Amino acid sequence: MPNSSVEAFRDAFRTSQHIIVIAGAGLSAASGIPTFRDGGGMWRSLDATALATPEAFSENPSLVWQFYHYRRTKALEAKPNPAHEVIAKMSVPLYIRKVAPEVKSFHLVTQNVDRLSVTALDSLVERLTADSGTAPARKRSIFPNSILEMHGRIFDVKCTVCDYCAEDRTDPLCPALGAADASFKDYHDAGSKEVNIPLDELPRCPACGALARPGVVWFGEKPYHLDEINSIIYKADMCLVIGTSSTVRPASTYAYRVQRHGGKVAVFNKDPSEKDERADFVFAGGCETVLPSLFPELVE
Known part of the structure; x- marks a missing residue:
């Protein structure tokens, strides 16, 4: 004991x-800071753990980036x-x-x-x-x-093609993420609504212009x-x-x-x-x- x-x-x-x-x-x-496995385990009626995977990002980078925009915003507001x-x-x-x-x-x-x-x-x-x-x-x-x-680090922006990875605390990272987030502020049934952001409007690598991803380790990654x-x-x-x-x-x-x-x-x-x-x-x-x-x- x-x-x-x-x-x-x-x-x-x-x-x-x-x-x-x-x-x-x-x-x-x-x-x-919401956790994945308590009351913060759901985001817009979606399972947060299912969004933190390479497969989820490959299938729907718009949705995953919106989830990480939410997490970045919470982290920016938080204090030790x-x-x-x-x-x-x-x-x-x-x-x-x-x-x-x-x-x-x-x-x-x-x-x-x-x-x-x-x-x-x-x-x-x-x-x-x-x-x-x-x-x-x-x-x-x-x-x-x-x-x-x-x-990893929630504020890091990592290229999906080249080796670029750097911290960026800009909020929002791109106008489309800010607009998508604002559209949910007064929406009570958020789980039935989805904003599809075109690939070219999602965060891009400043070095090579390719699609960027959050600089965190997802489930299934080392x-x-x-x-x-x-x-x-x-x-x-x-x-x-x-x-x-x-x-x-x-x-x-x-x-x-x-x-x-x-x-x-x-x-x-x-x-x-x-x-x-x-x-x-x-x-x-x-x-x-x-x-x-x-x-x-x-x-x-």
Whole structure:
């Protein structure tokens, strides 16, 4: 049976040297980012998971781009919540050594594409710079490669033909997506209505002019950074699983690979599942409240 003792967890965390966080959609839920598998699992009465595939994009790029326009808009509106901020401080040796004085490495492996974890860390580094009155090199302020976005980035625009891929936070990316979105604002039976945007009016690659796609990893595609993540998993002695149902491979295997070589696993979920019973520690509740309560030293 997993433990829910705060003291026991903090004792284990305190002696950890190589810490990894595996984060999922629950981390950003309190920031207003809809998840695929809760109330946000439907979009215009359509199954969101069925739209996040190469096959769906090939069959109907107009519909898929409209779905990702919606997701981009939500991400642009969102701000990091207290859980993002606690994890950001774990990336900074100055802070995490208050709760894990022996730590040698920290990594966040996130399945989220919303960039909120990166935003939280960037804001923290800016504050450190302002407080010190100097401009400390980022590589000295945080652990190297501390955030690995294994499923890509929602704001990246990726060419379907050439190698172009770059962040673009323009909203909307093209006039046709904005017009299509506006047409649904007052439409109550959105599931029976479809706006078909011509291919030449969808986002195009600025380098070669070909059709562009969202720069995220779809179901059936290979995630990013797998070799690096595998190396991190191999040496991790503490794994925090935060806001993920642990159903999508390979991320669903990471925690228990840590456990198999003697590391500890702590799960933080609003509604822990039977699968979480294998963890060493389980804490139920919103991570935006649970994490700050467990690590008051990392809260300003």
